[in-house]
Amino acid sequence: xxxxxxxxxxxxxxxxxxxxxxxxxxxxxxxxxxxxxxxxxxxxxxxxxxxxxxxxxxxxxxxxxxxxxxxxxxxxxxxxxxxxxxxxxxxxxxxxxxxxxxxxxxxxxxxxxxxxxxxxxxxxxxxxxxxx
Amino acid sequence: xxxxxxxxxxxxxxxxxxxxxxxxxxxxxxxxxxxxxxxxxxxxxxxxxxxxxxxxxxxxxxxxxxxxxxxxxxxxxxxxxxxxxxxxxxxxxxxxxxxxxxxxxxxxxxxxxxxxxxxxxxxxxxxxxxxx
Amino acid sequence: xxxxxxxxxxxxxxxxxxxxxxxxxxxxxxxxxxxxxxxxxxxxxxxxxxxxxxxxxxxxxxxxxxxxxxxxxxxxxxxxxxxxxxxxxxxxxxxxxxxxxxxxxxxxxxxxxxxxxxxxxxxxxxxxxxxx
Amino acid sequence: xxxxxxxxxxxxxxxxxxxxxxxxxxxxxxxxxxxxxxxxxxxxxxxxxxxxxxxxxxxxxxxxxxxxxxxxxxxxxxxxxxxxxxxxxxxxxxxxxxxxxxxxxxxxxxxxxxxxxxxxxxxxxxxxxxxx
Numbered sequence: 046x047x048x049x050x051x052x053x054x055x056x057x058x059x060x061x062x063x064x065x066x067x068x069x070x071x072x073x074x075x076x077x078x079x080x081x082x083x084x085x086x087x088x089x090x091x092x093x094x095x096x097x098x099x100x101x102x103x104x105x106x107x108x109x110x111x112x113x114x115x116x117x118x119x120x121x122x123x124x125x126x127x128x129x130x131x132x133x134x135x136x137x138x139x140x141x142x143x144x145x146x147x148x149x150x151x152x153x154x155x156x157x158x159x160x161x162x163x164x165x166x167x168x169x170x171x172x173x174x175x176x177x
Numbered sequence: 178x179x180x181x182x183x184x185x186x187x188x189x190x191x192x193x194x195x196x197x198x199x200x201x202x203x204x205x206x207x208x209x210x211x212x213x214x215x216x217x218x219x220x221x222x223x224x225x226x227x228x229x230x231x232x233x234x235x236x237x238x239x240x241x242x243x244x245x246x247x248x249x250x251x252x253x254x255x256x257x258x259x260x261x262x263x264x265x266x267x268x269x270x271x272x273x274x275x276x277x278x279x280x281x282x283x284x285x286x287x288x289x290x291x292x293x294x295x296x297x298x299x300x301x302x303x304x305x306x307x308x309x
Numbered sequence: 310x311x312x313x314x315x316x317x318x319x320x321x322x323x324x325x326x327x328x329x330x331x332x333x334x335x336x337x338x339x340x341x342x343x344x345x346x347x348x349x350x351x352x353x354x355x356x357x358x359x360x361x362x363x364x365x366x367x368x369x370x371x372x373x374x375x376x377x378x379x380x381x382x383x384x385x386x387x388x389x390x391x392x393x394x395x396x397x398x399x400x401x402x403x404x405x406x407x408x409x410x411x412x413x414x415x416x417x418x419x420x421x422x423x424x425x426x427x428x429x430x431x432x433x434x435x436x437x438x439x440x441x
Numbered sequence: 442x443x444x445x446x447x448x449x450x451x452x453x454x455x456x457x458x459x460x461x462x463x464x465x466x467x468x469x470x471x472x473x474x475x476x477x478x479x480x481x482x483x484x485x486x487x488x489x490x491x492x493x494x495x496x497x498x499x500x501x502x503x504x505x506x507x508x509x510x511x512x513x514x515x516x517x518x519x520x521x522x523x524x525x526x527x528x529x530x531x532x533x534x535x536x537x538x539x540x541x542x543x544x545x546x547x548x549x550x551x552x553x554x555x556x557x558x559x560x561x562x563x564x565x566x567x568x569x570x571x572x573x
Contacts (some may be wrong), residue, residue: 053218054218084186085216089181093344094396095372096213130392139389139391140269200538213490257559263531265494268490348481353447
């Protein structure tokens with residue numbers, strides 16, 4: 046099972062609606078089951094540097110099939126995955142990336158959001174992922 | 178003058194309509210005046226490897242403010258710009274990338290399309306750019 | 310609104326004057342609103358390795374529209390943006406990068422300075438940014 | 442012997458004067474004897490993609506102590522250095538890069554110019570190099 050463009054666009058639409066609701070400007074990326082980008086938007090005035098972070102969050106969430114923030118907990122100094130961010134051309138291990146799971150429980154892709162606090166990024170990502 | 182997300186999405190919508198009309202599956206990227214990506218879509222079943230090509234075509238068109246195919250004419254062996262593709266982290270110099278110009282004649286961004294023959298890629302890019 | 314070369318050169322001149330005043334040798338980079346480099350100088354005897362740092366500081370300041378040192382405060386181990394430096398081909402998150410803001414409050418670019426202590430780097434960047 | 446910032450700025454000033462005289466908009470980079478960038482300017486409206494090309498031309502000219510166009514003659518298909526552009530993170534082997542030589546015949550750095558035809562790029566680079 047793999048995400049369709051129509052699903053990716055629905056995810057982005059829901060994520061953008063949430064971003065506007067909480068008065069933020071986000072970069073939003075959706076990748077498929079193969080961790081390849083399907084759709085991306087940068088909202089007007091959103092940080093330029095968050096485009097790459099949004100994509101890396103989406104990829105990271107699909108690379109390991111978990112929320113990016115979970116990886117960050119165990120990539121701190123002294124923890125078991127310290128330095129994992131050096132792999133795969135650069136990971137992002139703070140919140141804002143989530144797997145996208147369909148009604149049957151299959152992971153069909155992932156969403157990455159960047160442009161505000163990590164709490165806001167996560168909230169917008171969760172709103173997007175809930176579109177499926 | 179810089180492109181807005183609304184304009185970028187209108188460009189992508191027109192480009193996708195043309196892609197469907199000529200029965201192709203495309204990757205479509207839109208960058209702003211600073212050559213930073215604003216929006217991207219990969220149509221279902223489109224080549225995975227064309228995502229990076231679409232982005233590089235859009236960047237190349239804005240980097241030099243001309244259709245990508247024009248650069249390719251003079252980057253052939255023996256021509257004046259042979260090897261220019263080695264710059265800027267990789268250029269794409271065959272057709273499918275076009276500057277996006279507003280009604281006042283300002284270059285506000287660029288579109289890059291990849292997924293079929295270069296003739297089709299160019300046709301879809303032109304349909305997208307004409308949305309502005 | 311985008312920075313002009315004349316403005317970038319005025320920024321560099323002021324920054325160099327401050328660097329000499331406090332007896333330091335700096336690398337100074339100015340980027341535009343699209344985070345693309347407009348002007349750069351390396352003062353005689355300045356560290357070679359600081360050229361890339363100056364550019365990355367300028368880019369980082371524009372990527373997130375804030376002083377680079379602000380990012381560093383929240384990219385420490387255990388903080389919310391730990392590991393953000395892995396994005397965008399490498400960020401620099403210690404002081405010395407500042408947005409350049411015009412009289413109307415528009416961010417028209419950024420300056421990055423490297424070559425001494427981060428306090429000195431920041432002081433020289435601030436002197437440069439104040440030229441606008 | 443190594444180029445000073447004062448010399449690099451004199452080179453850039455002369456190159457910019459020539460660029461304006463022939464009605465072009467250039468990116469101009471000067472590197473030192475160690476092939477490290479000393480100074481750079483992008484003239485207003487010059488191609489964004491030419492910044493990297495200007496730097497790579499300057500580096501290429503110093504890497505091999507000859508005009509970049511000379512390398513291009515022997516990097517064509519079937520010639521002895523075919524593919525040399527893949528080295529050193531990317532070379533540019535068409536005209537516009539020249540060694541900078543002082544009155545004693547020492548190579549103290551190099552200049553790279555990009556933004557117009559290769560003939561114009563070369564002419565502007567030569568005007569700059571002649572400042573020493």
